[in-house]
Amino acid sequence: PLWHHLTAKSIKRSGNQILIMKMPAIHVLFCIICFLATFMSSSHAWTCRYEIDIETGSRQNAGTKAKVMLKLCDFNGTCPVNVDDLKKYGTRGSNYNYFQQSNTDRFAIEVNDPCVETCKMILSHDNNGDDPSWYVEVVQVRALEPEGEYFSEDFEVHRWLSTTKSPRTLKVVKDKCGGEVMVDATNSLLASILLKRYGIA
Secondary structure (H helix, E strand, C coil): HHHHHHHHEEEEECEEEEEEEEHHHHHHHHHHHHHHHHHHHHHCCCCCCEEEEHHHHHHCCCCCCCCCEEHHHHHHCCCCCCCCCCHHHHHCCCCCCCCCCCCCCEEEEEEEECCCCEEEEEEEECCCCCCCCCEEEEEEEEEEEEEEEEEEEEEEEEECCCCCCCCCCCEEECCCEEEEEEECCCHHHHHHHHHCCCCCC
């Protein structure tokens, strides 16, 4: 075949002598393919991976089957994480029973933008399902780059997200960028003002 006659030259240094060796072109092509395969397998399809660990409390009926929403934002108001069904990103699969009493669940969200330091968390649920009240202890956030960890932050919650249990809120905002606010689940004037002021309706 024609490719038997095609050759490429490679240079190998041995002591003070330089040896010129002829290598069939098909071997050169094979080496290139192997190199590209190795390079592609070591690359990542994402630029930043946000890992979120949520700890549900040990109190009686602390778990929930409601749909959980999460938003994470940085100092400039950029929100790289904004999901309306966190269960879809669970590391144990979408059929796993997340947010149950005394459990810590991990969720992973991969994006193609550079990592940012998120300092504001908005956590809520839709109040659906049997006994949807949910007691959350803490939310831990880590931002990972392909080379390693970029930053981490803990958001202490230690309260119910519920319309029937104090403080009767379905949404909690932990703002380390500059403060903290809770949104009451009622239609009170105060809740309306807070919703308008902080844009978290």
